[in-house]
Amino acid sequence: MFFALVSNTWAAEKVTVFAAASLTNALNDIAEQYKKDTRGEVVASYASSSTLARQIEQGAPADLFISADQQWMDYISGKKLIIEDTRHTLLGNQLVLIAPKKSKLNKIDINQETKWSSLLAGGHLAVGDPDHVPVGIYAKESLQYLGSWDLVNPLLARTNNVRSGMALVEREEVPLGIVYGSDAVASKKVKVVGVFPQESHKPVEYPVAIIKGHENQAVQDFYDYLKTPEAVEIFTRYGFNSL
Numbered sequence: 744m745f746f747a748l749v750s751n752t753w754a755a756e757k758v759t760v761f762a763a764a765s766l767t768n769a770l771n772d773i774a775e776q777y778k779k780d781t782r783g784e785v786v787a788s789y790a791s792s793s794t795l796a797r798q799i800e801q802g803a804p805a806d807l808f809i810s811a812d813q814q815w816m817d818y819i820s821g822k823k824l825i826i827e828d829t830r831h832t833l834l835g836n837q838l839v840l841i842a843p844k845k846s847k848l849n850k851i852d853i854n855q856e857t858k859w860s861s862l863l864a865g866g867h868l869a870v871g872d873p874d875h876v877p878v879g880i881y882a883k884e885s886l887q888y889l890g891s892w893d894l895v896n897p898l899l900a901r902t903n904n905v906r907s908g909m910a911l912v913e914r915e916e917v918p919l920g921i922v923y924g925s926d927a928v929a930s931k932k933v934k935v936v937g938v939f940p941q942e943s944h945k946p947v948e949y950p951v952a953i954i955k956g957h958e959n960q961a962v963q964d965f966y967d968y969l970k971t972p973e974a975v976e977i978f979t980r981y982g983f984n985s986l
């Protein structure tokens with residue numbers, strides 16, 4: 744009986760975070776720092792926001808959800824799965840174009856005159872699937888705004904999350920990819936060659952919320968920690984903007 748009680752206490756102190764793949768490096772560092780500061784344990788599961796939202800809908804044991812866009816937070820909000828007054832826009836990001844580190848491409852002006860076919864030279868443009876992955880949704884919106892979508896769409900190498908797209912560029916399987924600025928910071932194998940105009944897409948925002956039924960002190964403590972100067976410093980180091 745004693746061991747069962749101890750086990751339950753430990754279980755209650757562990758916080759499970761479902762977070763967008765682009766948060767991997769930053770959140771891992773924050774979880775490590777949090778453990779040093781508080782001894783609280785955080786376990787993170789990373790995937791596309793769309794995948795995580797659907798898993799939460801199906802009953803996956805997430806305590807906190809951090810999405811890479813408002814759309815998928817809206818989705819689980821519409822299913823009455825979050826505690827609404829904990830919803831908070833935590834971070835911002837940039838949408839950037841990357842190439843392999845050794846690429847001869849250096850600076851690309853992304854506008855209505857961009858020659859995508861010439862830049863890709865028969866290759867593909869890696870990006871999260873625009874049908875459901877936030878980075879792809881932002882990318883499609885931007886390319887539509889710039890009048891390039893119909894040309895670029897057939898040339899896309901669609902991936903299941905932003906990090907999978909970056910991996911194609913890292914392995915030089917494609918000449919270019921669209922990721923967040925923070926992803927480029929996290930990789931030594933790619934370089935940023937262009938930045939998509941901010942006015943061409945809705946703001947890249949990362950909302951966080953506590954999942955309904957998971958509102959205990961351990962979860963609240965980590966939720967609060969994400970807003971501290973210690974966490975903000977780590978997010979900033981990895982290329983995120985604190986909002």
